[in-house]
Each structure stands twice: as C-alpha cells, then as structure tokens.
Amino acid sequence: MSGGFTSSHLVYLVQSIGWTLVLSALAFVLGGIGGFAVMLARISPRAWLARVALVYIEAIQGIPLLILLFIVYFGLSVYGYQVPALVAAGLALMIYSSAYLGDIWRGCIEAMPKPQWEASECLSLTRWQTLRLVIIPQAMRLALPPTVGFLVQLIKMTSLASVIGFIELTRAGQIINNSIFQPFLIFGLVGAFYFVLCYPLSRWSQSMENKLNVSNR
Amino acid sequence: MFSLDFSPLLPYWPTFMLGAWLTLKMTCVAVFFGLILGMLVAFAKRAKLPVLTRLCIVYIEAVRNTPFLVQIFLLYFGLASIGLRMPTFAAAALAMTINIGAYAAEIIRAGLESVPRGQIEAAECLGLPKWRIGWHVMLQPSIEKVYPALTSQFLLMMQASAIASQISAEELTAVANTVQSDTFRSLETYIVVAALYLALSLVIKLIAWAVGEHLFKRRRAIRLAAKRAGKTPPDPQRIDTVIPGGAA
Numbered sequence: 522m523s524g525g526f527t528s529s530h531l532v533y534l535v536q537s538i539g540w541t542l543v544l545s546a547l548a549f550v551l552g553g554i555g556g557f558a559v560m561l562a563r564i565s566p567r568a569w570l571a572r573v574a575l576v577y578i579e580a581i582q583g584i585p586l587l588i589l590l591f592i593v594y595f596g597l598s599v600y601g602y603q604v605p606a607l608v609a610a611g612l613a614l615m616i617y618s619s620a621y622l623g624d625i626w627r628g629c630i631e632a633m634p635k636p637q638w639e640a641s642e643c644l645s646l647t648r649w650q651t652l653r654l655v656i657i658p659q660a661m662r663l664a665l666p667p668t669v670g671f672l673v674q675l676i677k678m679t680s681l682a683s684v685i686g687f688i689e690l691t692r693a694g695q696i697i698n699n700s701i702f703q704p705f706l707i708f709g710l711v712g713a714f715y716f717v718l719c720y721p722l723s724r725w726s727q728s729m730e731n732k733l734n735v736s737n738r
Numbered sequence: 739m740f741s742l743d744f745s746p747l748l749p750y751w752p753t754f755m756l757g758a759w760l761t762l763k764m765t766c767v768a769v770f771f772g773l774i775l776g777m778l779v780a781f782a783k784r785a786k787l788p789v790l791t792r793l794c795i796v797y798i799e800a801v802r803n804t805p806f807l808v809q810i811f812l813l814y815f816g817l818a819s820i821g822l823r824m825p826t827f828a829a830a831a832l833a834m835t836i837n838i839g840a841y842a843a844e845i846i847r848a849g850l851e852s853v854p855r856g857q858i859e860a861a862e863c864l865g866l867p868k869w870r871i872g873w874h875v876m877l878q879p880s881i882e883k884v885y886p887a888l889t890s891q892f893l894l895m896m897q898a899s900a901i902a903s904q905i906s907a908e909e910l911t912a913v914a915n916t917v918q919s920d921t922f923r924s925l926e927t928y929i930v931v932a933a934l935y936l937a938l939s940l941v942i943k944l945i946a947w948a949v950g951e952h953l954f955k956r957r958r959a960i961r962l963a964a965k966r967a968g969k970t971p972p973d974p975q976r977i978d979t980v981i982p983g984g985a986a
Contacts, residue, residue, distance in 0.1 A: 583939040584932045585900035587911060592932060595924040673803065680805035684904065691807055704815035712804040712812060719803035 526706055530697050534707075537693035538714055544679045544689060547611045549672060552618030559623025564630055566648075574623065581620035587681055589613045594685045610682035618675055625671060629664040630656060666733065669726040673719045680715070690714055746921045747930060757913030758934050762941070764827065764909055765896040768834035772895075773888075775835060776842025780850055781872065783843065794843070801840035806898050809833055814905045830902035830909070838895050845887045849880025882954045889946035893939055900935070910934060 562574035581589070593613040597604050633656050641651035683692035694711035698704055747754075783794035801809065810833040817824065824832075853876050861875045881888070903911035910931055918927040951958060964970065 580936060583897075583936040585897035585911070585935055587900040587903070588914075588928055588932045588935060591914075591928040592925065595918075595928060599925050677803075677805040680807045681901070683807070691805065691811075694808070695811070698811075698815065702815075702819060704811065704819050708808055708812040708816060712800075712808045715804045715808060716800065720799060723799070723803055 525701060526697075526703060530701075530707075531710075533697065534690065534693050534710060534714065537688060537690045538718070540687070541676065541679050541689040541718070544607065544610055544614070544682055544687070545672070545676045547607075548614035548618055548675055548679065551611060551615035552622055552675070555615055555619025556622025556626060559619050560626040560630065563623060563627045578620045578624050581617060582624070586613065586617050586678055587684065589617055590681055590685060606682065606685050606687035609685060610679070610687050614675065614678060614682075617678070618671070621671060621674075622668065625667045626660070626664055629660040629667075632663055633660055663733065666726045666729040669722055669729070673722045673726070676718055676722075677715065742926055742929075743923065744926050744930070746923050747917065747926055750917045750921070753913055753917060754910070754930065754934060757908070757910035757931075758938060760827075760908050760913075761896065761899055761910040761935075762938060764831050764834065764899050764902065764907070765892070765942070767831045768838055768895065768899075769892050771831075771835040772838025773842055775839030776846055777877065779839060779843035780846040783847055784850060798840045798844055801837055802844070806833070806837055807901050807904060809837060810901060810905055826902070826905050826907035829905060830899070830907035834895060834899060834902070837898070838891070841891050841895075842888060845884050845891060846877075846880060848887075849884040850876055852883060853880055882957065885946075885950055885954070889943070889950075892946070893942055896938060896942055897935065910938075 559574050559577065562570050563578070565571050565574070590610065590613040593616070594606075594609040597609060597612075630652075637655055637659070638651060641655050646654065679689055680691040682689055683695060686692070688696070690711055694707050698707045701707075779794050779797065782790050783798075785791065810830065813833045813836075814824075814826070814829040817829070857875055858871060861871045866875070899909055900911040902909055903915060906912055914927050914931040918924040921927065
C-alpha cells in the first residue's frame with residue numbers, strides 16, 4: 522500500500538458529488554415526467570389503461586433497481602446501442618422512479634374528496650381541466666412531503682450506478698479505496714457526504730408531513 | 739438482429755433456484771434480527787434517558803440517510819481492514835440487519851406513539867409489571883397496526899439484498915453475475931432473475947399475509963363476529979409510515 526489519504530483524494534471525492542447530483546436531478550426530472558404519465562394512466566377511466574399502469578407499478582416495484590440497471594445496460598448494448606453509463610443509469614432510474622412516483626401521486630389524487638370532481642363536472646369543466654385547475658393544485662400540498670422523501674431515496678439509489686461504471690460518489694470512493702486501502706476513512710467520508718445531501722431533505726419532508734398532520738395529533 | 743434466446747440458461751436452473759433460496763434465507767435472517775433490533779431501539783428512543791434517545795436518533799438517521807451500498811462496503815471492507823474477516827453471507831446479513839433495524843424502529847415507534855395514554859395508565863393501575871405493559875399493552879397492538887408498513891419495508895429489504903452481490907455474497911444477483919459471464923447471455927439472465935425476484939416478492943407477500951392472519955387473532959375474531967352478525971367488518975386501524983423506496 523502506498524501513500525495515505527491526501528487532499529487530492531478529497532478533491533476527487535467532492536468533485537464526484539457533482540455527478541451524483543447530476544444523475545439525481547436527471548433521474549428526478551425524467552422520473553417525474555414518467556411518474557406523471559403513470560399517475561394519469563392509473564386514474565384513467567379506461568379500465569384497461571388503469572390495469573396496465575397497475576401491472577407496470579407492481580412489476581417495477583417487485584424488481585430490485587440493481588437488476589433493472591443491468592437489464593437496461595445490457596439490453597441497450599446487445600441491441601447495438603453503446604450508450605454512456607450516465608444514460609443507462611438515468612434511464613433505469615427513470616423507469617424505477619416513475620413507478621414509485623406514479624403510485625405516490627395517485628394516492629394523493631385519490632385522497633381528494635369526491636365532491637370536488639362532482640362540483641367541477643357541474644361547472645362543465647372537462648376531465649383534464651378538472652385535474653389541472655382543481656385537483657392537482659390541491660393534491661400538490663399532500664404530494665410534496667412524500668415526493669421530497671422519495672428524492673432522498675433517489676439520491677441514495679444513484680449509488681448503484683457505480684456498478685455499471687458511472688463515476689459518482691460511491692464509485693470515486695471505491696477507486697480511491699482500491700489504491701490506498703483505508704475503507705473506514707473513505708467509506709465513512711462517502712457516507713458522510715451522502716448524509717449531508719440527504720439529511721436536510723429528510724428533515725424538510727418530515728416537517729412538512731408534521732404540518733399536514735397537525736389535525737390528527 | 740439480436741433475438742432473445744433463453745435455452746443456454748436451462749442447465750443453470752438449479753443454480754438460479756439455489757440463488758433464490760439464498761436470497762430468501764438472507765432476508766429471513768436479517769428480518770428476524772432486524773425486527774428485534776428495531777423493537778429495542780424503538781423502546782430505547784422513548785426511554786427517559788437523553789443520552790440513549792440521542793444515540794438512537796443518530797443511529798436511525800445515519801442509516802436512513804446513507805445508501806445501503808456504502809453501508810455494506812463500510813462494514814465489510816472496514817472490518818476487514820482492522821483484521822476482522824467474516825464470510826460474505828454473514829457480512830451481508832449483518833448489514834441488512836442494521837439497515838432493517840433503523841427502518842423498523844421508526845415504523846414501530848409510530849405504532850407505539852399511537853397507543854392511547856389512558857391504556858398505559860390503566861395497565862399501570864392494574865399493577866401490571868413494566869415488561870407486561872410493554873409487551874401486551876404497547877408492543878402487540880402497535881405491531882398489529884404497523885404490520886402492513888413493516889411488511890412492505892421487508893419487501894424492499896429483500897430487493898436491497900441484491901446489493902449484497904457487490905461484496906460477492908452468494909445470493910440471486912451474484913449467481914446471475916456468474917451465469918452471465920459463463921453463458922454470455924447477459925440480458926436473458928437478468929430477465930430471468932427479474933422474474934425470480936418478482937416471484938420471491940409474491941412469496942414474501944404470501945408469507946407475510948399468512949403470518950399476519952395467524953398472529954393477529956383479534957383481527958380474525960372481529961372479522962368472524964362481523965360476518966356472523968351480517969355486517970361488514972370495521973376498517974382495521976392501521977398506520978402507514980411507508981418510507982417510499984426504502985432501503986436502497
């Protein structure tokens with residue numbers, strides 16, 4: 522073993538946080554779009570569409586993200602698309618988070634009282650108008666805490682992208698550890714960086730949740 | 739054009755089955771010890787000792803806000819670096835236990851908080867010893883309430899066990915990695931494994947349901963009574979503090 526932990530190692534680790542954030546943001550935006558579509562399908566009045574969305578949600582939630590990551594990564598490559606690891610990881614995370622976000626948001630939409638829909642119908646709003654102008658703005662308040670909570674999970678999940686060779690925080694830690702075997706220090710540091718990213722979001726989500734639940738305390 | 743061909747995987751069928759069994763075993767071990775740890779931490783967090791409460795909070799928050807992959811690396815390579823080498827299966831199961839312990843503690847704590855103050859006071863008035871209040875009045879009803887949240891957490895943990903393949907602990911994903919490097923049929927291998935994980939989640943859901951039916955006699959009795967009286971059974975009280983996406 523040569524050398525100890527130097528400042529250049531630390532700089533390398535800190536720089537790789539940027540890639541963790543890029544991947545998280547990419548996955549969150551793509552997953553949000555996908556999740557919105559899944560949510561719309563799930564509450565659709567067309568029974569077959571709702572059922573397809575249900576099967577999608579159940580199937581994705583039953584498969585580990587790691588396996589999904591491998592399927593996307595190898596799946597794209599055997600069909601001749603050599604994509605960068607960022608794209609494969611982003612795609613897998615999108616599929617995964619769209620199922621979870623779709624399910625979370627569906628719950629929030631369905632928590633809205635039925636008379637809201639009926640009143641909108643009386644005002645002759647179309648289904649899309651009802652959703653956009655009446656239901657979604659109110660459901661947002663309910664949806665924000667679990668969505669932020671999921672964002673925490675998403676940041677943690679990006680650590681799995683290290684497996685297909687995307688150099689983010691965890692991968693950077695592994696690379697340094699391979700050269701100067703000091704796992705306690707390095708992975709402790711990596712864990713601490715994740716904690717710094719996730720803890721404020723967790724607290725924020727929790728405090729919003731508490732505010733929503735004031736009535737039944 | 740590439741087409742899916744599952745036939746080279748057929749000889750590996752017993753290997754896949756063994757992998758699935760190991761995943762199930764690892765999950766069961768971790769759930770068992772994790773649940774015990776979670777109960778202890780949930781009670782410890784409520785104790786009137788500021789130091790203990792603070793310690794529990796640190797433990798829970800540290801586990802919940804760092805990735806499982808980093809936890810498992812820290813545990814396995816960290817302990818190896820100070821000369822404590824353990825088998826990968828044990829290391830993976832230990833990491834999972836620690837992880838489940840934190841999530842379960844938070845879920846059980848939510849259940850404990852929902853026990854009405856009056857019930858505990860009534861039990862105290864009846865002169866029940868402390869441990870009986872803890873077990874009969876507090877823990878059992880709250881486990882019943884949070885049971886759905888707990889089982890979905892365990893399900894997530896079963897999936898997170900795939901991450902144990904990264905320290906080459908023998909389980910389904912690690913088996914898949916070996917098979918795909920033997921057969922060069924990577925996509926097919928992972929599709930098969932995905933299907934196996936889906937089947938495993940169904941199995942665990944079934945086990946959880948059966949255990950729930952067996953354990954919570956009260957729930958069964960209420961439903962039976964309602965059926966006899968010709969009424970619909972009352973909605974069971976439950977608390978869903980599912981942490982979306984848990985583990986990972």
